[in-house]
Amino acid sequence: MNEIPEHRLQINRRHFFGRTSTGLGTLGLASIMNPRLFADEAPGRNAMGGLTDLPHFRPKAKRVIYLFQSGGPSQLDLYDEKPELIKRFGEEVPKSIYPDDRKTTMTLGQKQFVTAPSRFGYRSHGESGLRLTELLPHLGGVADEMCVIRSMYTETINHDPSITFQLTGSPLPGRPSMGSWMSYGLGSANSDLPAFVAMTSSGTAKAGQPLYDRLWGAGFLPAKFQGVKLRGKGDPVLDLNNPAGVSPEIRLQMLQTLGQLNRQKLEETGDPEIEARIAQYELAYRMQTSVPELADLSSEPKSTFDLYGPSAKKPGSYGYNCLLARRLAERGVRFIQLFHRGWDQHGNLPKQIASQCRDTDQPTAGLIRDLKQRGMLDDTLIIWGGEFGRTVYSQGGLTKANYGRDHHPSCFSMWMAGAGVKGGLTWGQTDDYSVNVAEDGVHVHDLQATILHLLGVDHERLTYPYQGRHFRLTDVHGRVVNELLS
Amino acid sequence: MASLESHFGRSYAGRPVGLVRGPNNWHASGFVDGSMFRSVVFTFFAACCATGPTSAAEPERVDFSRQVLPLFADRCFACHGPDENTREADLRLDLRASVFDRDPGSPLILPGQSSKSPLFERISSHDPDLQMPPPSATRQLKRKEIVLIRKWIDQGADWQEHWAFSLPVRPDIPEVSDAEWPRNSIDQFVLARLDGESLQPSHEAKRETLIRRVTLALTGLPPTPEEIDRFLKDESPNSYEKVVDRLLASHRYGEHMAMPWLDAARYADTDGYQNDRIRYMWAWRDWLIQALNDGQPFDQFTIDQLAGDMLPNATLRQQIATGFCRNHRINSEGGSIPDEWIVEYVVDRVDTLGTVWMGLTLGCARCHDHKYDPVSQRGYYKLFAYFNNVAEWGLGPNNGNSPPLIKVPDDWPLLTTTNDVKIEPAPYELVTSQVSVVRPKPGGKETVMVMAELPEPRPTYLLRRGQYNLPDKSETLTPGLPDSLNVSDKAPANRKELAEWLVSPENPLTARVIVNRHWQHFFGMGLVKTSENFGVQGEPPSHPELLDWLALEFVRSGWDVKQLHRMIVTSATYRQASVATHEQPKRDPENRLLARGPRFRFSAHMIRDQALAVSGLLQERIGGPSVKPYAPPGIWKSISNNKYVQDHGPSLYRRSLYTYWRRTVPPPTMATFNAAEREVCLVRKDRTNTPLQALTLMNNVAFVEAARFLAERIMREADSDSDSQIRFGFRIVTGRLPRESESEPLAKAYDQFLDYFAKNPTEAPKLLAIGEAARDKKLPAERHAALTMLANILLNLDEAITLE
DSSP: OOOOOGGGOSOOHHHHHHHOTTGGGGHHHHHHHOGGGGGGGSOOBOTTBSBTTOSSSOOSOSEEEEEEETTOOOHHHHTOOOGGGGGGTTOBOOTTTSOGGGSOTTTTTOSOOBBOOOSSOEEEETTTTEEEETTOHHHHTTGGGEEEEEEEEOSOOSHHHHHHHHHHSSSSTTSOOHHHHHHHHHBOSOSSSOSEEEEEEOOSSOOOSOOOGGGGOOTTSOGGGSOEEOOSSSSSSTTOSOOTTOOHHHHHHHHHHHHHHHHHHHHHHOOHHHHHHHHHHHHHHHHHHHHHHHHOGGGSOHHHHHHHOGGGGSTTSHHHHHHHHHHHHHTTOSEEEEEEOOOOOSSSHHHHHHHHHHHHHHHHHHHHHHHHHTTOGGGEEEEEEOSOEEOSBOSSOOOSSOOOOOEEOSOEEEEEEETTBOTTEEEOEEOTTSSSEEESOEEHHHHHHHHHHHTTOOTTTOOEEETTEEEOTTTTOOOOOGGGBO | OHHHHHHHHHHHTTOOOOOOOOSSOOOGGGGTTSOSSOOOOOOOHHHHHOOOTTOOSOOSSOOIIIIIHHHHHHHHHHHHSSOGGGOOTTOOTTOHHHHHSSOTTSOSOOTTOGGGOHHHHHHHOOOTTTOSSOTTOSSOOOHHHHHHHHHHHHTTOOOOOOGGGSOOOOOOOOOOSOSSSOSSHHHHHHHHHHHHTTOOOOOBOOHHHHHHHHHHHHHSSOOOHHHHHHHHHOOSTTHHHHHHHHHHTSHHHHHHHHHHHHHHTTOOSBOBSTTOOBOOOHHHHHHHHHHHHTTOOHHHHHHHHHHGGGSTTOOHHHHHHGGGGGOSOBOOOTTOOHHHHHHHHHHHHHHHHIIIIIOOOGGGGGTSSOSSSSOOHHHHHHHHHHTSOBOOOSSOOSSSBOSSEEEOOTTTTTOOTTTSSOOOOOOOOEEEETTTEEEEOOBOTTEEEOOOBOSSOOOEEEEGGGOTTOEEEEEEEOSOOOGGGOOSSSOOOSHHHHHHHHTSTTOSSHHHHHHHHHHHHHHSSOSSSOTTOOSTTSOOOSSHHHHHHHHHHHHHTTSOHHHHHHHHHTSTTTTBOOOOOSSHHHHOTTOOSOSSOOOEEOOHHHHHHHHHHHHTOOBOOOOSSOBOOOOOTTTTTTTSSOOOOOOOGGGGGBOGGGBOOOTTSOOHHHHHTTOOOSSSOOSOOOOOOOHHHHHHHHHOHHHHHHHHHHHHHHHHHSOSSHHHHHHHHHHHHHSSOOOHHHHHHHHHHHHHHHHHHHHOTTHHHHHTTOSSSOOOTTSOHHHHHHHHHHHHHHHHSTGGGEEO
């Protein structure tokens, strides 16, 4: 087990009770003699702005890069190999396996639900022999770092509630996103950049499903814990750049005068809010330097672009965001949330998924290799996945070359790599049709609990009081999937 | 958890001591039938013993309802609370009867004798088999809290029910140390509390501070220099009251007061799920502004919004008011199951009702009995039944209003009398697309969504785990209040009667909840800080008697909101200076004791509106469809399939309550300053500082343009020397003249700006081209640019965006 951080090494309540023969009678004295006994009653913030009692135990991961694939990537065509299905091509999927009441109303009216095996082949990779679709050759090269979960399952069948569930633990809006929880609990390791950064990109073939601000929102947590969106177009952070005609020198002059006046106001009113505001202007000014420096790729050698692929030079693309993710990670940003759209393939799936894989395969693999060569893969957790999977039956017509797939929450695939996870592992089983989890199911709340665990956070103990309840990311559920951990 | 039960069983066994009743304060009448709500006996014991939230000294006497019950709730109710399904050992610590009327052979608490009380033995035990909460529980009692409970038992274990569930009783106006200070009864209560803390109120704020404070609080916009001058010159004793009356009569009042209600009503211009389709609800917003400006009594305001469609001889306005109940999000994602989403809409209406009118987190009881408050899951679905009869379809259309809807007459909002008559909405028509996706035909931009009852009510069942597809069909539920809330034998039969019950004297909550939110509007924090939650887990009021007095006074006035506002803002309490003395920030950082006036940052909307107002750009026009002011490039397109098409001309400068609200991508300038997202009902929002706020105020096109026009105004209206210009600009923004220590650094900065733009002649035109409003070309560019930067400082001042 992990070392206990020094600040946790205090006499705990049980211990104290056990040793004190007179029990409560001496409490008052004890608290005077050891004021730390009551430390938990004045929850403060540590040097990084995190909660003082966090991490709960020594973390394996210092930071997270979450590569969210929006739309619901098809598990059948990427990670969940079902070679036997070829024989059932065009056959009706038995209702006993896939009852009607679990289908969306988009396909419920179809006359038939015919089996659509993946038209793509699978290959073994690395020492582990991990099986991946032929569409992901670059990932194949890092297969021994990957821990593929084939037995993910979720609860809702539509994009909006599912993606909200995946990232906030609830299908309805109003809860903090995972990055906000981490920003709130663990604080920031960089005083010039936000603790939580979000970036979005779209596939070249298809823009895809919309995203929502709530996916990187702070929900009921204070707004300062929300994710800051780095933008591919215009200012990388909203209103980061000075207006045209305003040089850094006169901005500094403006800020110095502003600071002078605000400090006078602070002395006059004694309102600590002013102190906080002055500090935020200082941080804003530092961001005016740190963010452009972050986004300036001119110092990156050619080898970087060989690794991530040519798209890494194109602002707003997935490749560019992956490279930026590494640069953010290097600078100590705690939670880096990417969103890549375009995986919602109701029709024309083979063509579209091939295009999505072309866009994302090399940058994703490049990121893993890059972190590894920098020695950062050991303490960076990478997560790849979407909000649900896709149906084994074809939506619309089925031919050998073409088919579509509808939404499917009962099983789907995700993978993790890096800090604290077993590389080269394939976890969980689905049934012969990839309709239901057959073995070792991992619920969304289980995955969330596991991610928090890797960051040194007990998902049951990181709570926030709101509307009379102590809310947590995993609601009242979640189990750390220890089997995935190294 | 069976082991817990056996633990408790063991503990009780063989206890020889009989139950001893506490000496006083049990108020058996409050618990005749175990209902927490039925008591009409209200004790002011709590009020007398309540101490300041920051007071270091422990009160002499422990206040059960304020200090002990919240501990029971937080640490024990999970297994010993209102939720029957998780209750252990048949013990509930939320009911006096369950604690004291047990088998006399095994009492739980022996009043006056903590050492012999099994409850105390359990909470202080270090035997893992005995201790409570058990070692596995994540929420443990702290030492200090155990001591407190012991003290409570030793003092006789008095028990009062949770304060918010008893009807308020008009308290006596307390005696105070200084008869001169109070201006109205509010001040008596506040001063009595300060007397108890040996604190004194602050002196009255300066007159220019006062008029700025009250003008911003009542209208959301700053006073003009002329208004300030007129007030400063007015020596009549009621000069301030005259200002207040002028502001209450201003049309800006209704626009400003609409803001918190729009957040509570989750008002928006889109549906809020997935593709976030367009809807048209602005006629409802028009109705709201008018109702507030007309000073509609709050009871009628309530009834119209919840059930205007069901009133006899309903007017069209009353019908449009019911749009409140249709402002929730509607899902139009293809593939969604309509039955599932109808449940979500009804849930949203119930939860909103709970937060807005009852200050209760009813939503907890959707899936299980409430863990803290006496609302059972069955009770929840009885409330659900009131809102489950809407003639709606579960899936929204692809853009446009969802039925039931009506056409807004052409002469809206003026309306001839013949047009002010309720219109019968047509039943929805369904169309099928994408093979099997069935949607209703949408209403266009000439329509508005309203409430309409189905001819035959939709049957309501308890939904197990809150799931639409797990109804408990063994019982069809009729509309009704949760048992614990129902004081008379007859429950409200329908939505209209429910609305009437809310504003009836039989409801202990609504008047308190509403006056508290108005207090929050003026002081930045309610008397009950958790303004959304008056339940056991909410924070107790800082001034319980004042809260009740205000609530009853509000009802007595005929629910007159403007009168309530007048009373609050004319109180000596409100008129205090907001400057904190040396010890105050430590002793009372949140100003709960009210020994000083309010000081808090503007809302997002006020920040932008003020910039528009002081620059002279503001376009005032009440009501109408939403407008699309400046937004960053690709604001919608980058993450959705819609494109933001910005308006031009006057629409860029309307007040922010008219800004187009796309729920999944709210206007970033507003979101940055903690605006509510409008996805669900919200009545309280934090005001944390972020660097993005600084970047917005410094660099955002709307604020740079405002600085540019403030500079023009300075150049046109002030004398031409820089000292006069600085004084003029400073006063426009802050309402006061700068001190020398303030004007000097500003003058120095101005000189440097001027120097910079003179040396870099290509730069001024760039800065002066930001924003779409053309500048006055006659003004010299370098000076204009330098003053724009000066105005940029002024608009970024803490004081500029703070109500103080």
